[in-house]
Amino acid sequence: MTQTEMLLKRLPNDIGGLDGGPIQRVEHDLEPWxxxxxxxxxxxxxxxxxxxEEKRRGVxxxxxxxxxxxxxxxxxxxxxxxxxxxxxxxSPSELAAKMDEVxxxxxxxxxx
Amino acid sequence: xxxxxxxxxxxxGHDHPHAEIVHSGxxxxxxxxxxxxxxxxxERRLIGADEIRRQIEVLDSRTPALGxxxxxxxxxxxxxxxxxxxxGRTACEELGISFYDDTGLIVLENTDRVHNLIVxxxxxxxxxxxxxxxxxxxxxxxxxxxxxxxxxxxxxxFGTVIPDDVExxxxxxxxxxxxxxLPRRPAGTEGWGEEELAALxxxxxxxxxxxxxxxxxxxxx
Amino acid sequence: MTIIExxxxxxxxxxxxxxxxxxxxxxxxxxxxxxxxxxxxxxRGRDGVIERIIQPAGIxxxxxxxxxxxxxxxxxxxxxxxxxxxxxxxxxxxxxxxxIEVFETWLERMGE
Numbered sequence: 525m526t527q528t529e530m531l532l533k534r535l536p537n538d539i540g541g542l543d544g545g546p547i548q549r550v551e552h553d554l555e556p557w558x559x560x561x562x563x564x565x566x567x568x569x570x571x572x573x574x575x576x577e578e579k580r581r582g583v584x585x586x587x588x589x590x591x592x593x594x595x596x597x598x599x600x601x602x603x604x605x606x607x608x609x610x611x612x613x614x615s616p617s618e619l620a621a622k623m624d625e626v627x628x629x630x631x632x633x634x635x636x
Numbered sequence: 637x638x639x640x641x642x643x644x645x646x647x648x649g650h651d652h653p654h655a656e657i658v659h660s661g662x663x664x665x666x667x668x669x670x671x672x673x674x675x676x677x678x679e680r681r682l683i684g685a686d687e688i689r690r691q692i693e694v695l696d697s698r699t700p701a702l703g704x705x706x707x708x709x710x711x712x713x714x715x716x717x718x719x720x721x722x723x724g725r726t727a728c729e730e731l732g733i734s735f736y737d738d739t740g741l742i743v744l745e746n747t748d749r750v751h752n753l754i755v756x757x758x759x760x761x762x763x764x765x766x767x768x769x770x771x772x773x774x775x776x777x778x779x780x781x782x783x784x785x786x787x788x789x790x791x792x793x794f795g796t797v798i799p800d801d802v803e804x805x806x807x808x809x810x811x812x813x814x815x816x817x818l819p820r821r822p823a824g825t826e827g828w829g830e831e832e833l834a835a836l837x838x839x840x841x842x843x844x845x846x847x848x849x850x851x852x853x854x855x856x857x
Numbered sequence: 858m859t860i861i862e863x864x865x866x867x868x869x870x871x872x873x874x875x876x877x878x879x880x881x882x883x884x885x886x887x888x889x890x891x892x893x894x895x896x897x898x899x900x901r902g903r904d905g906v907i908e909r910i911i912q913p914a915g916i917x918x919x920x921x922x923x924x925x926x927x928x929x930x931x932x933x934x935x936x937x938x939x940x941x942x943x944x945x946x947x948x949x950x951x952x953x954x955x956x957i958e959v960f961e962t963w964l965e966r967m968g969e
Contacts (some may be wrong), residue, residue, distance in 0.1 A: 533889045534898055540757030540808065541899040541944065544781035547793045551771035557667040562769070563691035564674055566737065567683050572926045576737070580759055581893040581922035596760075596775060598666040604673055611924075614676055622672035630663060740911065742935070757897055784899065784955055785944050804953040806940075810895045811918050811933050811958040813911055 536588040537580075558597040565600060574607050582607045694736055698768040702733050703816060704837035706766060708830040710743075711821045721745060724816060728766055735765045740813040744805065746820045746844070751798045753791070753806045753844035754815040755783035761809035763816045767839060774843065784808055794845040817844040824850050858912075872914050875932040875961070881907045882967040883936060885959065893922040896963050903943060904967060908956060909935040917960055931961040 554562070568574040574582075582603030583591065591599060608614040663671070677683045706728055710717040720727035724741030735741070741763060744752035756762065757780045762770040773779050782790050787804045791797070798804055807815045819841040825833060840846040858873070877883060887902035895918050914930035940953040947953070 532891060535758075535894065537758050538894075538897050539777055539781040540897045541785040542777075542781045544778035547773055547778045547782075547790065548776070549771075549773050549794075550776070551773065554769065555667075557663065557670050559692055559695060560674065560688060561670045562695060563688045564670065564683075566691045566694075567687045569737070570687075571683065573677075573682060575921060575924075575926060577893075577918045577921040578924060583759075584893065594666075596772075597670075601666050601670045601673065605669060608673070613680075613682065614673070618676060619669070619672055622676050623668050626668050626671045626675070627663075630668075634661065742909070757899075758895065785940075785947075787940075787953065800951075804940075806953075806955050808897070808955065808957040810897075811911075811960070812915055813933070813935070813958055 531588070535584045536591040537584055554597075561597045561601050564604070568604070573613070574604060574611075578607055579603055695764075695769065698765055700767050700837075700839035700842065701834070702728075702768075703763070703766045703839070703842045704834040705830070706731060706733070706743075706816070707818055707837045707842065708834035710818055711833055712830055717745075717818075720818070733766055737765060738812070739763075739765070741766065741816060742807075742813055743816050743818050744807060744844075745818045746847075748802070748820075750803050750805060751791075751844065752815075752817045753783060753787050753804060754809065754817060755780060755806060756809040757781070757784055758808075758810060761814060763814040763842075765814075766816060767842060771839070791845060794840070796846050817842050819844075819848045822848050822850045872929070872931045875910045875914075875934070877907045877910070877932075877934055877961070877964060877966065879907050879910060883907060883934075883964045884967050885936075886963050886965055890919070893919055895919055896959060897957075899943060900938070900957065900959075903938055905936040905938040907934050908937045911935060911958060915960075917962065919960070933958045933960050934964065936964070 565574075565576070565579055569576045569579075579600065583599045585606065586594070586599060586602060590602065594602060605614070605619060609616055609619075674683075674688060678685045706720065709731065710720050716727060716730075719730070720743050724743040725735050725739075727743075728741060729735070744754075746752055754762075755774075760770055760775040762774065764770075779790065784806055787806050788798060791804075809815060819837065821833070822836065825836070836848050836850065838846070838848070841848045883905055885896060885900045885903050885905070889901075911933040914932050916925060916927065916930055920929070935956055936959050938955045938957075939951075940955055941947045941949050941951050943955060
């Protein structure tokens with residue numbers, strides 16, 4: 525099997541049996557936005573706007589580099605954006621405009 | 637804001653725990669994205685703002701204490717244990733634990749002959765309705781890749797040594813059923829009440845990486 | 858469904874009855890789908906035994922990932938594999954085992 529075949533045949537998350545290194549017993553309390561992100565996933569699944577399996581596929585579809593570089597919930601929200609675009613529920617320009625608005629709002633009234 | 641290690645999976649085999657230091661609470665790019673997505677969906681009435689708030693309450697309400705109660709009940713009530721092993725979700729529902737994600741639950745009993753361990757190699761499937769959210773290590777590459785191929789070595793890293801004549805069963809979650817380990821009741825707890833017993837049962841014992849130990853109610857894990 | 862008295866006149870429809878019984882020896886298909894999958898590579902082509910039939914029948918999660926939220930339900934099965942069969946170097950005499958849920962479309966009956 526060629527290298528490029530393998531990239532398609534093994535999803536970036538299919539790691540059972542690969543070398544993993546020592547287990548680091550890390551854990552962290554979720555940041556508020558991470559918890560909101562998790563709640564958003566559950567609410568989207570409840571309405572079947574974006575079901576849990578679609579979310580899993582969306583994370584895989586980010587590709588190996590992003591799966592490696594982004595944190596767990598960063599992967600989720602990036603995947604949500606992509607899937608919502610594909611479903612034409614949001615558009616990239618709408619999201620970009622809202623993100624600018626959110627950032628500007630924070631700049632105007634920063635809070636901890 | 638304090639620095640926090642924000643470890644994440646790196647499937648190339650090099651884990652880079654990357655510390656994200658947040659200066660004066662400025663939201664990061666992805667937090668801004670989360671806020672923007674949520675606000676747009678609420679504006680379009682596709683989801684309600686109250687729904688997110690409610691689901692956060694649901695998530696906050698699910699902790700290992702719920703699983704510990706199930707385990708303690710199974711230890712003292714053999715009929716409940718039989719129902720639990722036959723249909724984990726229905727038995728948990730008897731105790732008021734609802735399965736908000738509509739997953740099923742198979743409860744796996746540890747004995748002197750069999751030790752169970754749970755993992756999700758493909759993502760992070762975990763019995764959230766009854767245990768809450770999984771720890772980072774459960775979601776990272778080392779545990780996910782090695783629990784299925786070298787469970788004894790993985791358990792040893794948790795300080796758990798399983799004798800060779802005890803069978804290890806690793807359950808890899810992939811679909812709509814979740815798993816919960818029913819750990820062995822420690823000796824010396826004869827006559828204990830359910831609450832005292834539940835206080836011994838930690839999250840890690842219900843994942844299967846550690847046995848229940850007879851300690852005074854101590855470190856929350 | 859728990860059948861107490863079989864009625865010979867009844868023909869069940871697609872997906873109503875599980876195709877495999879507890880104890881059946883099965884092989885995981887050796888195929889490499891493009892796109893989302895939920896059967897890890899480490900199991901492809903491996904032999905196992907049906908340990909439990911998951912009820913009720915469910916949606917194929919590999920299709921669910923593309924937005925199918927209903928219909929075409931078949932059964933998932935909890936299948937047991939010997940660790941010594943999966944991993945070269947695992948102690949041959951070990952009775953350690955691996956258990957995983959697999960959708961019916963990935964299973965082939967092994968001859969007796």
